[in-house]
Amino acid sequence: MIPGTTSPSGDGGEGFVEAAVRTVLTAADDEVDVTVGQAALLLACANADSASEHVVRQWRRATGRPVTRLVPDALTARAWAMLFAARGVTPDWAGELPPLDLDAEEHAHRQHLAGVRRRPGVEATLAELAAQAEERAEAGDVPGAREAVATWARVARDTPRPDMATLAGCRRVAVLLTEGALALPESWVHAYADSLVAALHTRYPVDAMGSSWPELIDEILHLRGMPDTAPPPASNEALAEAERRLGVVLPDSYRRFLLTCDGLPADVVFPRLLSVSELTTRTTEDGVGVEVVIAEPSVLLLRPTSGEVLEHDPVFGVSVHRDIRALLEYHRRLLEASTGAVDHLDDTGAW
Incomplete structure (x- = not known):
């Protein structure tokens, strides 16, 4: 069933998600890979795209298996190649896939469509609609092509595993798809991706330290429903200037954070992390040392010598995190456990 539409049972795609999650949790590894790839x-x-790449990244992190397991046949490889070409961007993970001659693939796909259209049942109907969309797009009838895609979606919604590769393997249809011809509700997209990722983490537990700094930041922002919003990294020159201005040496973990992203937006349960130019110091309570204020409001304090981060909470008091990474991993775990991990920021973006 194509989610985002109403199924005969009226579940609006929930059964589709549940079936995929059940497969990830209980099926053999080969079937898990097929489900994640689909x-x-x-x-x-x-x-x-962000949700798609998030699922792939988390699958790779959880399983360590090669991406070729998500692309098990020539048809699927063709579909991805057409989408990448239409979008003009190829994600890093796709570097493991062999390059394809798109002209040759277009010819092969026409033959594939002709063969599938001769089969009985809904598979032939979907192939016929995909072919119609491709033919209309090639003739310059973009509205007609988009209508054929919409009809394809209405037919596919009652199919447990709609053949996305046959649709996306159509070269001109792939362009329409990257332009939103098959757009799904954003709330469903996040729920689907997050449910699969949670199932992968349950099936294949991974030490959080296994993710790189960019992966950790990407995961946090995705769970917040704010993908691709990380500030640009700070420069080494900016870090050196801040250390001169503050009179402290910033610990390695905090430097790596700033070299990944220069601060972090606020979340309803997390303050805004300051950029390197905004950092200030204050004297410790015992009057002996200094702490770096790294958040607004100033509820997070960095101890330069140890790298520890003190979190001041009006209810729970002071918590000590090993370093900035430990704090952010804790934040990520809270987001993963939350059922409302999307749209955490308030209207003003304030904490």
């Missing part, structure tokens, strides 16, 4: 392709076809 999910990533569906999200990409729905023009939800």
Whole structure:
């Protein structure tokens, strides 16, 4: 079933999500990989690139298996190649896939469509609609092509595993898909991706330290429903200037954070992390040392010598985190455990 539409049972796609999660949790590894690959392709076809790439990254992190397991056949490889070409951007993970001759693939796909259209049942109907969309787009009838895609979606919504690869393998249809011809509700996209990622983490537990700094920041922002909003990294020159201005040496973990992103937006349960130019110091309570104020409001204080971060909470008092990374990993775990991990910022962006 294509989610985002109403199924015969009226579940609006929930059964689709539940089936995918159940497969990830209980099926053999080969079936897990097929399900994750189909999910990533569906999200990409729905023009939800960030969610698609998030699922792939988390699957790779959880399983350590090669990406080729998500692209098990020539048809799926063709679909991804057409989408990448239409978008003009190829994600890093796709570097493991062999390059394809798109002209040759277009010819092969026409033959594939002709073969599938001769089969009985809904598979032939979907192939016929995909072919119609491609033919209309090639003739310059973009509205007609988009209508054929919409009809394809209405037919596919009652199919447990719609053949996304046959649709996306159409070269001109792939362009329409990257323009939103098969857009799904954003809330469903986040729920689908996050449910699969949570299932992957349950099936394949991973030490949080295994993720790189960029991955950790990307995961936090995705869980907040704010993908691709990380500030640009600070420069080494800016860090050196801040250390001269503050009179302290910033600990390695905090430097790596700033070299990944220069601060972090606020979340309803997390303050805004300051950029390097905004950092200030204050004297410790015992009057002996200094602490670096790293958040607004100033509820997070960095101890330069140890790298520890003190979190001041009006209810729970002071918590000590090993370093900035430990604090952010704790924040990520809270987001993963939350059922409302999307749209945490208030209207003003304030904490």
